[in-house]
Amino acid sequence: MLGIDARAARVTWTVFLVLLLVELAWLARTTLLVFTIALLLAYLLHPLVEMVRRALPPKMPRGIAPSAVYLTGLAVVIAAVLIIGTRIASEATQLGGRLPELLQQRDTILQNHLPSVLAPYREQIAEAMSTQLETGKEMLLPALSAIGKGLVSQLSTLLFAILIPILAFLIELALVEIRTAIVAIFTRDDHQELANHIVTDVDKLLGLYMRAVFLLALATFTSHMLVFGVSGVPYAVLLAGICGLLEFVPVVGPLSGMVIVSLVAAFSGYHHVGGLIVFFLAYRLFQDYVLQPILYSAGIEMHPLLVLFGVLAGEQIGGITGMFLSVPLLAVFRIIYRRTLAMREA
Secondary structure, X not given: OOOOOHHHHHHHHHHHHHHHHHHHHHHOHHHHHHHHHHHHHHHHXXXXXXXXXXXXXXXXXXXXHHHHHXXXXXXXXXXXXXXXXXXXXXXXXXXXXXXXXXXXXXXXXXXXXXXXXXXXXXXXXXXXXHHHHHHHHHHHHHXXXXXXXXXXXXXXXXXXXXXXXXXXXXXXXXXXXXXXXXXXXXXXXXXXXXXXXXXXXXXXXXHHHHHHHXXXXXXXXXXXXXXXXXXXXXXHHHHHHHHHHXXXXXXXXXXXXXXXXXXXXXXXXXXXHHHHHHHHXXXXXXXXXXXXXXXXXXXXXXXXXXXXXXXXHHHHHHHHHHHHHHHHHHHHHHHHHHHHHHHHHO
């Protein structure tokens, strides 16, 4: 009718709706990010909730187990902030105050730590360092100052710190209903079966991924703090905390942590930067070939190039948060693709 093809109209309408949803998601990206982090936190604590639930009598209300886990987790976080957070804030304040002075010691650092092979290029390296350090100083000083004063003092951060655990608690209470609702969206039996398989696989994947990343970050922070403390690395707790946090960013995060720690140690007058780099390389081998395979098991099987692509693309889209979320999102898309392909082949 009127020269309009019905199928072309349906395709155009579908494309328009998809683009509209993408635009709405981009406009509401902060809210979606908060709910995504809350969902991942719920998956992180879900095994503990199930463990407590199995230990309680069957007639106990369903909300008792998650309440006990989340209240205990809150107490642990508060204790960690009081014990370790104050030390990190103190070291961040000290480093922020000394940073301009340390950045002026460029020539001394190059003379003491530059390998003889690179000696002919000392002037070019010094010039490049000057440019990068001037740029980095503008970004690093405000960040260290904010850490030293306490990020919790900022209202928006405080609101998110309170809101995310509450949302995670509510998601934990409604996990079964959420799974059922997702499957019930589809009407055909084969589509419901496919949706059920995808939801089950995603449940396992997100739980495994969050537990593995958390344990890797905790192992990195603990081991680095002990090694830095024993070997006399300046700002040991602060630098170990930075390395632990950067474990949440795949591939790029650990490398950035090694560079940051080495530069801060060198500029602070630490004389064993070479030994520090050897420790980083040894720990990286141990983590990549021993610890990660044990923690990840067979849950996440993606080519390193795909992971690196996701991390770089995530940084372009959402910064540090996008880098962290890139791997689980790619893994979820991979599950959907493989399950859909398997159903078609069957």
